[in-house]
């Protein structure tokens with residue numbers, strides 16, 4: 001299976017994951033400050049800042065775009081419960 | 096109007112003037128004793144709604160809880176015709192303020208809804224209707240009513256994501272929503288007439304606003320520069336006598352409670368424990384002393400048996416890390432720990448470092464349960480807690496030392512980078 005890495009900058013941990021993994025699945029277990037609320041892309045709690053590898057994440061859905069806008073998200077922000085890692089490396093931290 | 100006249104007018108379902116152009120059209124709920132399940136009130140509450148009349152139309156600011164709709168409409172009808180209503184401003188969509196909204200929208204077909212950006216999803220959930228027309232507003236946006244106008248302030252998370260305030264500059268009136276409100280029911284309505292509501296005001300802040308302290312500070316930055324002749328909150332007395340005092344009080348309440356005792360660059364780590372046979376206590380001491388050895392860490396140790404959990408709230412609000420030790424009794428952490436954890440729901444704990452440890456007899460679930468709760472409170476919990484069966488051996492005490500050091504290093508950002516595989520997380524659950 002294709003591998004990718006996610007680095008959680010707030011705790012300085014890099015995790016090797018299979019492509020397709022959602023960031024929230026890992027951030028929660030690894031103890032990063034990117035925490036969850038609803039897991040359904042509705043509440044905006046799991047907003048994160050993507051400092052590297054933006055293009056290695058799936059594109060935001062219409063719903064996610066809307067939530068990001070409603071929460072005045074910056075242009076490097078994504079929802080950890082929606083973004084999946086496609087490959088390569090991604091670096092994130094809590095927004 | 097005299098206090099006695101106001102009481103009479105309120106009872107007769109009249110609208111009460113704040114000024115010739117602004118009226119209170121809310122409702123009193125003297126029988127209420129607990130609000131949203133979690134909040135107590137000794138003498139009920141009020142749902143304040145207001146009407147603003149400009150030369151080119153009327154705006155209604157907020158409504159009331161549904162059961163009180165009749166009061167609201169009776170008062171409203173005295174000061175406005177439904178087809179004059181051009182704007183309905185919703186500063187907050189919680190049902191205590193939007194209960195009469197569906198009916199008002201039907202009765203006032205010309206009215207446009209004004210809500211904050213973050214209120215959109217809630218509005219749809221509330222009205223269960225597609226193709227809703229509404230306008231989202233942000234700081235600086237205005238509604239023009241001719242010789243009167245309302246200007247919006249974006250003040251989110253006070254205490255819901257959707258909350259906002261509206262300012263009527265021509266009269267220096269701030270419609271503040273739940274902010275500066277309290278659950279206090281008094282038919283004399285105005286703070287220079289009502290009974291002493293200071294306790295209710297403080298209690299309301301402590302339970303409703305305190306968890307969002309950072310957002311309170313941001314809202315105050317927007318509110319403080321405004322000339323304030325009157326604050327019209329959504330609950331409790333209308334603040335026309337020295338309104339700025341209440342803004343000042345919020346500023347005090349939102350400032351750190353304890354004087355800063357530590358030096359710049361230092362970080363505080365608090366170890367709380369409770370121990371039945373002294374085993375968890377020995378672990379606590381080991382973790383505390385090891386964390387203390389890391390330069391920059393100011394560690395403190397507290398036995399929960401010797402303290403009332405509520406008194407720790409101020410301390411926890413300022414702490415950078417909290418470490419909780421509990422034995423496992425009947426498969427659970429013990430009550431003082433849960434009490435401490437539940438007191439954290441009124442404090443902003445997001446992003447602080449959290450950890451757990453404890454000694455146990457045969458099962459030892461407490462540590463994982465505490466860690467889960469800490470994550471639920473949005474702390475980061477990157478280190479798997481130490482669990483020891485009964486009396487810690489010298490090796491296990493060393494393990495506690497290593498745990499304390501790792502926590503200290505993590506807190507100071509000095510833990511070296513680690514690379515792990517996802518499968519490690521599945522077995523150990525964490526990155527330790």
Ligand SMILES: [Fe+2]
Pocket residue numbers: 187189254273
């Ligand atoms: Fe509310």
Ligand SMILES: [Fe+2]
Pocket residue numbers: 189191192273329330
């Ligand atoms: Fe309210």
